[in-house]
Amino acid sequence: MSTAVPPGIVIERIVVVGNGIAGQTACDSLRGAGFTGQLTVVGDEPVPAYSRPALSKALLTDGGSHELAAPAHGATERLGVAAVGLDVDARLVHLDDGTALTFDGLVIATGARPRPLGEALVLRTLDDALALRERLADRPSVAVVGAGPLGMEVASAAAQAGCEVTVVADTAPMRPQFGPYLSELFTTAATAAGVKLVHGTATGFAAGTITLDDGSRVTAELVVAAIGDIPNVEWLHGSGVLTDGRLVADSRGRVAPGIVAAGDVAHVPIRGMVRRIPLWNSAIEQARIAATAVLLGDATPEFDADPYFWTEQFGLHLKAIGHLPVDGEPTVLTGEGPRDAALLHWRHPDGAGVAVAINHRIPIPRLRRAAATGELPSTATAAR
Amino acid sequence: MKITLDRPRCEGHGLCEEAAPELMHLDDDGELVLDIVEVPEGSPQAAAASAAVRVCPVAALKLA
Numbered sequence: 001m002s003t004a005v006p007p008g009i010v011i012e013r014i015v016v017v018g019n020g021i022a023g024q025t026a027c028d029s030l031r032g033a034g035f036t037g038q039l040t041v042v043g044d045e046p047v048p049a050y051s052r053p054a055l056s057k058a059l060l061t062d063g064g065s066h067e068l069a070a071p072a073h074g075a076t077e078r079l080g081v082a083a084v085g086l087d088v089d090a091r092l093v094h095l096d097d098g099t100a101l102t103f104d105g106l107v108i109a110t111g112a113r114p115r116p117l118g119e120a121l122v123l124r125t126l127d128d129a130l131a132l133r134e135r136l137a138d139r140p141s142v143a144v145v146g147a148g149p150l151g152m153e154v155a156s157a158a159a160q161a162g163c164e165v166t167v168v169a170d171t172a173p174m175r176p177q178f179g180p181y182l183s184e185l186f187t188t189a190a191t192a193a194g195v196k197l198v199h200g201t202a203t204g205f206a207a208g209t210i211t212l213d214d215g216s217r218v219t220a221e222l223v224v225a226a227i228g229d230i231p232n233v234e235w236l237h238g239s240g241v242l243t244d245g246r247l248v249a250d251s252r253g254r255v256a257p258g259i260v261a262a263g264d265v266a267h268v269p270i271r272g273m274v275r276r277i278p279l280w281n282s283a284i285e286q287a288r289i290a291a292t293a294v295l296l297g298d299a300t301p302e303f304d305a306d307p308y309f310w311t312e313q314f315g316l317h318l319k320a321i322g323h324l325p326v327d328g329e330p331t332v333l334t335g336e337g338p339r340d341a342a343l344l345h346w347r348h349p350d351g352a353g354v355a356v357a358i359n360h361r362i363p364i365p366r367l368r369r370a371a372a373t374g375e376l377p378s379t380a381t382a383a384r
Numbered sequence: 385m386k387i388t389l390d391r392p393r394c395e396g397h398g399l400c401e402e403a404a405p406e407l408m409h410l411d412d413d414g415e416l417v418l419d420i421v422e423v424p425e426g427s428p429q430a431a432a433a434s435a436a437v438r439v440c441p442v443a444a445l446k447l448a
Binding site for chain 2 (some may be wrong): 364
């Protein structure tokens, strides 16, 4: 299917479905690219957009802020309303309040939701985070199912709150996401903080007990599941924009004429694969490009930036530029070793570089240069 | 329009520097420095400032 806007079509009304950082960035970018027409943003939560990365970090422990700057794009906000259907030919988005929005251009940014595990708590929305924080304040025994970055951030917050914490997972902490070297670093820190690691696959959770695939059980007063996310594409079923049930965008975010996608919901081409990149900065970059592509089509630059990722847990602050996971030992660009502040570098077999700062404050542009060059970037930049 | 920094909130990611390198940078200690504070409304600088404000994951920047 061609994704070019047919000649002669004037984009006067743009609807953005999804009010997370991708949706908000799309609105900003449309205005920044000169779009002065009617702009509407639909969000299923009844609250303004907030910072999702903050929810599993400072917010759970010391009440760090999740608030974002107020929007300046002047979009009409339809909050507390969910999109339930898309009619591509009629250019209509159907909403769950029975109304519909007409569009010339559409940005799909409906994000993802947690994969559920019985009645276990999950962490995705602001409401989820506030509920979890309230429960942690009573210092219950906590079991976290899943040892990805989110699960381990929750485990860290629970340990910091004084809870007895068990993490149940079928891999070492963050090993699939980071690779063995960084996994071991974080595992050591988590273990030192008193976190108990149980190896196994959770097959169910009910009445305070997690059942594992080997038949063993883990019991805790509070169970949190962090076992991945599911993109919110159900409302697009039957619309013709899905490919094998996935929302697949091109390198400029386009999925159909005048229709683009960005953020956690979208599969995008990256390094020879087509996959989702559910990260804050990728959502922003995708939204910038996709929104511009609604207006400019092929004149839009392609999405190609290396992802930025960060996590804070067990006293370790990690910032990474490039494609994780990484294999093997890093080159240490600066620092005595990862136990203290360090800047580490890996190079993938295809030549792509990865730079990781541990407890080391470094601006992203400099971290990007370190990733690309494999050298400690000088503090004097060419731009200054 | 004026850019303001809530310094205690800043975590030093530097995504703002990437969005608006002509307006701000992180110094050698990773502390954000606003090189330009006043930007004319509707100017390219204001657009860059707005992008910098948007990208901050801890809302340490404001533009008003």
